[in-house]
Amino acid sequence: MSYHLLVVEGDADTRVTLVDYFKQEGYHVSETETGGDMREILRHQLVDVVLMDAHLARDDSLMLTRELRSHSDVGIILVNGREDSIDRIIGLxxxxxDYIARPFELRELLVRVKNLIWRVSKAREGGADQSEQQIHFGDWSFDIQRRLLSQNGEPIKLTKAEYELLVALASNPHQVLTREAILNMISHRVDAPNDRTIDVLIRRLRSKMEQDPKTPQIIVTVHGEGYMFAGN
Structure with missing residues (x-):
């Protein structure tokens, strides 16, 4: 099966390098340098992963990322010109x-794309064995197979990363999960052990689920250890 990669890159030389490399690796690759063309491609074709320049000249890459995530389960990898923890956190x-900084090894980028495509494919197919579960807690319901979180019957939209995080937590109720353990359960892969990826996702999920995110009752912090799902 040939997976579809969309390269959104403003620098022509970099775009050619990426397109040629991934085509040689057997991928179907589309390319553009603008958000408008990106939307047009996504409107008419099924894309597995978007590989996007984090600083496009003609468009706001972060706004494009948020727009994509609001209505699509496509995988998104941002490529930045520098290693900057703030940029990475904002992107997530x-x-x-995922997020990768230049300069990068093409082989590393290939591995990241492969990992993300595997996760996207699993999500589209309905996930692993645990995906047949339905979890109820308080006035919440979480249908893992349908990827549907609802409160009193009202659906709450989750990004793919938020969905994976909630699956990891809710499948292990009242168990403390370290950040490293959670990272191993979701699609994000980071290089630095002190990366705040999980903290960012926890904060996003709490903002959608907690009555008072500053005093969480569903996803609680166990200081010095990690996080615990206390919803049921």
Whole structure:
């Protein structure tokens, strides 16, 4: 099966390099340098992963990321010109699945794309064995197979990363999960052990689920250890 990669890159030389490399690796690759063309491609074709320049000249890449994530389960990898923890956190908060800084090894980028495509494919197929579960807690219901979180019957939209995080937590109720353990359960992969990826996702999920995110009752912090799902 040939997976579809969309390269959204403003620098022509970089775009050609990425397109040629992934085509040689057997991928179907589309390319553009603008958000408008990106939307047009996504409107007419099924794309597995969008590989996007984090600083497009003609568009706001972060706004494009948020727009994509609001209505699509496509995988999103942001490519930045520098290693910057703030940029990475903002990118993840906007809904990106992964983030890589230049200069990078093409082989590393290939591995990241493969990992993300596997996760996207599993999500589209309905996930692993645990995906047949339905979890109820308080006035909440979480249908893992349908990827549907609802409160009193009202659906709450989750990004793919938020969904994976909630699956990891809710499938292990009243168990403390370290950040490293959670990272191993979701699609994000980070290089630095002190990366705040999980904290960012926890904050996003709490903002959607907790009555008072500053005093969480569903996803609680166990200081010095990690996080625990206390919803049921």
């Amino acid at each position: 908060e906007m809904g990106a699945d």
